[in-house]
Amino acid sequence: MKAFDYIRPQSLEEAEGHLTQEKRVNILGGGVTLFLELQNNDLTPDIILDVKALPGFHDIRYHHNHGLKLGAAVNLQHLATGLEIRRHYPLLNQTAQELASPQIRNRATIGGTLAWASPVSELAAPMLCYDATCHTWSPRRTRTIPVNELYLGDFKTALEPDEIITHIHLPSFPARTYGIYQRQTVRHDGRRMIAGAATLAIRKHHTLTNWRIAVLGVDDRPKRIPEAEALLEGAPDEESIHLALQAVQENIHPQDVVYARSDYRRAVLDALLQRSIHSIISNLQES
Ligand SMILES: Cc1cc2nc3c(=O)[nH]c(=O)nc-3n(C[C@H](O)[C@H](O)[C@H](O)COP(=O)(O)OP(=O)(O)OC[C@H]3O[C@@H](n4cnc5c(N)ncnc54)[C@H](O)[C@@H]3O)c2cc1C
16 A cells, blocks of 8 residues: 555645645545455545544534534444434434444445445435535635535535535425335445435425435436435326336446346335335324
8 A cells, every 4th residue: 555644634734735736645545445445456546534533524514494514524424323413304314224334334424425426325315305415615615515516426525526525405394294214235234236225205284395306226326216205296096106116216227236136126115115115104094
């Protein structure tokens, strides 16, 4: 492994001094994938810039009108165990509990997990359903990127090389928001994803509105399927569920992998979504 400088800035101004054109800089979150890439010599940086001591990067703040602010260095175990997350964003909480192992969750940060941009990144699914936005800083500007626009394809994001995710924002959702995350993997720790999906809808009287379907493992990026979501609005019957599932199939492009052929991944996703949609509709039976 090539030698590099390890820098842990205490402020963005201090970080700015290291983000120069002359040096190759890699941003460090929890290091779960970054360290593997360094070990394999896939990356040969001059500087590793650890963002975990930056102010506000560990914040978790919820306000019933404004929603949830999560600092980029908050680790995934907080999402799996935090009471506020469980109460107000149960889909995020459920997904985090299923993601990897407690050891990985204790290290992995939200910023690093989103920036990693794997087509099978599970955290992306609830973030897409909750309309989350990434807030970023670079020496040139700050900006807000909807998670829906963050992913450009296989491990590619809209982030520039010196752009740091500072925090993630989730808008607030009504109490009767129902979500479910389902996935099928080869290994129990979440690796070797066959297919996964997060589904969400908001109950309004006897209908379900604002349906969201986010899929992973079946395209070059985690993504929403708005064509299917629109078909479920209201109180969907079997015919509209069938049409929505058909719309999902028309808008995904799964790859053959050694452990699952693309047609199998399609069939698995279909089964997961059928189960999720019916489970959400069953909430209409509650008074
Ligand atoms: C054994 C194992 C099991 C796993 N199981 C699962 C699983 O079940 N489900 C799943 O979805 N994933 C799984 N993963 C992937 C894991 O979730 C990610 O590797 C991890 O979440 C990355 O987060 P990190 O904070 O460690 O990022 P790092 O490894 O530190 O960084 C990853 C990338 O993000 C960049 N980055 C980091 N922080 C920021 C920031 N604030 N702003 C901009 N860029 C940043 C880095 O430069 C790097 O390119 C697994 C990984 C391993 C090794």
